[in-house]
Amino acid sequence: MISMTTPPTNPLFANPLFANPLFARLDSAERILVAGAGGGFDIYAGLPVALSLLHQGKDVRLANLSFSALEGLPVDAWLAPDVAVITPETSLHQTYFPERTLAQWLELHHYPSTVHAFARVGVQPLRAAYRALIERYDIDAVVLVDGGTDILMRGDESGLGTPEEDLTSVAALAGIDVPERLVVSIGFGIDAHHGVSHGLVLENIAALERDGAFLGAFSVPRTTREGALFVEAVAHAQKHTPDHPSIVNGSIAAAVRGAFGDVHFTSRTRGSELFINPLMSLCFAFELEGLARNCAYLDRIEHTHLMRQVSSAIELFREEISRRPPRRIPH
Template sequence: MTALHANPLFSRLESARRVLVTGAGGGFDIYAGLPIALSLLHQGKEVRLANLTFSAIEGLPLDSWLVPDVAVVTPESSPHQTYFPERTLAQWLKMHGYPSTVHALARVGVQPLRAAYRALIEHHEIDAVILVDGGTDILMRGDESGLGTPEEDLTSVAALAGIDDLPGLTERLVVSIGFGVDAYHGVSHGLVLENIAALDRDGAYLGAFSVPRASKEGALFLDAVAHAQHRTPDRPSIVNGSIAAAVQGSFGDVQFTERTRGSELFINPLMSLCFAFELKGLAARCLYLDRIEHTHLIRQVSSAIEEFRDEVVRQRPPRGYPH
């Protein structure tokens, strides 16, 4: 049992020596895990970073690959690509004197992604994995009125949930940060809260904590997001921009990129909260995880989820806040 004054997530990681912090949903998701990764580094732990990538990594040279579907990205990787969040993060890490390698995981189905994770975990002798989602669609069971964009998130969950034969891997955790950002994609955050309550009853919810801007990690996160926005002006991360705005204390319709023109944002303090869970418990509550288990391509994941959705007799309707 955890003491009230202790952070349950970091308490679970006290004995971990080598931690993998990895982005679940592609794009800039790994940035959402940066405050936790930096905190672990500042505690003296060895931290590796990875991200399910949306970047064009197929053309990277042969010596850039750890194994098939795992590219080793450095600050110098693929300089001709304008959109490469993993390289952008590697460049920021180097600027600040941190280890500057970011692993890019190919956007594939569950079976090859599991093999990729297994190889990465074994190669670096990882004993704890933190899967980070910028947003909350990773918490959707599948029978909700809107799922957001679950394909990559739940492929990542399924891939890691199926690695049960590595005795050195003692912790697999999930962190969701950016409460509210998925409303644009149809997620009902009343249902998100209902799902968190159900995970709590199952013993899989580890509590929540904020990323304060007064902390070293919070300040560095803001700097990293600003750097990424500057280096990727045409496709800045809306999710991390929203989280950063919340960390800075902004509120309401705060427009920080042309990409959100015409949309009304609701930046608020809940967006800076990290909700932590046990990965196996979260995986157990996904109603279609078995449907995507044997997929090899991400489009097979999409088709399996669509087929499942067609069979749902009654979707759970959106729930509004009563106060």
């Protein structure tokens, strides 16, 4: 037993309780990249952190693994192969374009309004694209954000959700030397409709804690400036993408607003039972290196160039292993 007078020797005790470990790790960083890991609207899930860093005076760049048809962009939109610079005026003839929609919202609020879009590629080209972006802006910290909990799956769970893009992003950044590489997962419980057992998610977080990679959790209250702006940004995105609004961010925003239970905000969820709850507004933070170390199949996707190669590698890995059954959360 450790007495109250025992001086701490573990360096993890360096931060007092009132200092958030995620932001403490980013305190000395000057140029930070906040990136959506899983495609679609994932970069919106990173807005609370990104806006908080901007409000602290940090130089913050935004990026997202994109599901949009980036091949239709003009030549001058490309910063490097597989990474494009998206502004409010970027021309792409489709209504589903989360990166441009976010850029337009940022411009409305007088924030830096550039959002970078990564092509949906395998680990090797995505790493090259990340490296080009990091070198262009001299980035000294990366925060990779997942809307949901797919990014926390080790590979042996009963259901993985849709981890291909998330873990491709993790693997790409695991091979780049940046002073700080962190991961944030927000939206606990959302991935249940994709077969994720959140009892196993909690088991994985406990393992990451034992490994020294878990940096704690914090909520995004609507009474904060960042929380209110996040809710507004999601509403703006839903208005401008009426045919395909983000279920993940809509759920998180509903939780931030205090909604609870089977609350629907889009016809896309018709016929399913939702469980909107306060845990969805929690941000769980991790060291990327530890998260990568705990993914059992990351070496299998290391040399991929196409996303379908990532999917195939994960499927093959899953055929070779025994899987942990779902773990029920007592109630």
